[in-house]
Amino acid sequence: MFEEGQLYSPVTQHDDGTVEVHLSDNHPGRNDAAYVGRRGEIAGAAMAWTRGEPIPRIDYTEAEHDIWRTVSAELAPKHEKYAHSEYLTAKRELALPTDHVPQLDEVTERLAPLTGWSYVAAPGLVPLREFYADLGARTFNSTQYLRHGSEPLYTPEPDIIHEVIGHGNQLASPRFARITEAAGQASLRVETDEAMKFVADVFWFSMEFGVMREHGEVKAYGAGILSSYGEMDEFAHMELRALDLADMGTLNYDITQYQPVLFCAESLDELEDVVGGFFETVDDDSAAKLRAEAVTRGLV
Template sequence: MFEEGQLYSPVTTRADGTVEVHLGADHPGLNDPAYRSRRGEIAAASLAWQPGTPVPLITYTPAEDAVWAVASTELAPKHERYAHSEYLRGKAALRLPTDRVPQLGEVTEALHSLTGWSYVCAPGLVGLRDFYGSLGDRVFHSTQYLRHPSQPLYTPEPDIIHEVIGHANQLASPRFARLTEAAGRATRRLESDEAVKVVADVFWFSMEFGVMWEADVLKAYGAGILSSYGEMDAFSHMEIRPLDLEQMATIPYDITTYQSVLFAADSLDQLEDVVGDFFDSVDDDAAHRLLGAHAHTA
């Protein structure tokens, strides 16, 4: 099951008003005071942001731009090899900069003309209902910080490289954008937290870690795979199962490692027919039936 809190470093405000980001014990930046201070500055800008106002501009340093540039350069040939053509079409249309970190306002401007989506800032964790509910309004909450420069191709948490290279390129595709919006609209309909987690888990195994057959070759379309340098090499060697909503909604998984089980759509049409129709129609009763069916067969 999806546990959102494990994905993001907690953010707190001290009594003196300074913001601290609490990095995990395995975080490459844990013992780097300058990096930790910078993370606090960026989180503070997001905490001070008010909805309806422009997203704060972050003056990225040359070192931060270099991390983005390394990730963009190294991910690009892997995208050409491993990404589904629909993702590649979105990426070509969005035309993100490759030599510097884009501002979220830039991402919004480019996306809005393609699919009507906007990006807003988040210091870290956004509540499950708030994050998914906003997707129903075509609004994506994104972090603005970058991974530690010692490991430009690895991050233990979602950073702007994941949120933008992974998700914004995906959201530049009208078909992927509609699926994402449908997940958000589903969340708005649901009353129980258990039902919301069902939607989040199906989203995890589709829009985050989805794979799809294309001309008899397994390709990735999930943002989590396509923003991960290592996972793109690994995903085709995992256990690949056909789309199965009950399994996608209920199987346990570890978010801290490569996903060992992935669900493959036969085509984009099938993804829309199965996952899209689920997001379009799911209500609390249907979500609980999936959970009940799993409990009955487990």
């Protein structure tokens, strides 16, 4: 569960070149000077990196590897129970290491032969249009830091576990990867901020927090659910709504809480038709019409 209002902690670089990550007051590592310093070090590596150069490699500590091992072991049975088979198949194909934190170029080496996607380093928040434009080029911006070791099954912000275990496994599926790429390409087509937000909100309720039926059960495919130990225990109890683009693109949500409303596809075919089709065709006019429909229906 993400408890940061803006998801990612702000990052600043001081005049002396040092990088500071501004953790929220309720962050488990806020008063751990060593952790705060480590976060600045890792963010600084991404900030100093220039595209076209080798991705910065992080010399992870044994404690950081242990967090990865713990989360990988705890998520595995949850995935078998709650994840959609398309995600599980992709996860087996990608075969991420479970004994150490993978470098981002290691993730790319495994992912590119499957779907053509690659990973690049980000210090934290990437501007919305920049992030989505990269998705349109099959490139995923990923943080490289790990959550605080005191609470390995909890993170108040997306870390490399979310970015790689959640999204990386998802992107190893050709069908999920195509939908994500289409979302990125949609961002290049829409011009208004309102339309861009509409695209991002549909993405939130699908590729981040989407569920679908399989053999009579509701299964998760969204990266935000499948990278969160707690979210997987909660999603089955949430209000499920049918795929409804007007609703998905305008529903207010609180990223600091478990998502109380989820949109459930009846099948992967329906997800591709409705959500994938939307990303492939949306423009400023069609997004505005969907928003107007939401207003007429009293959704906003």
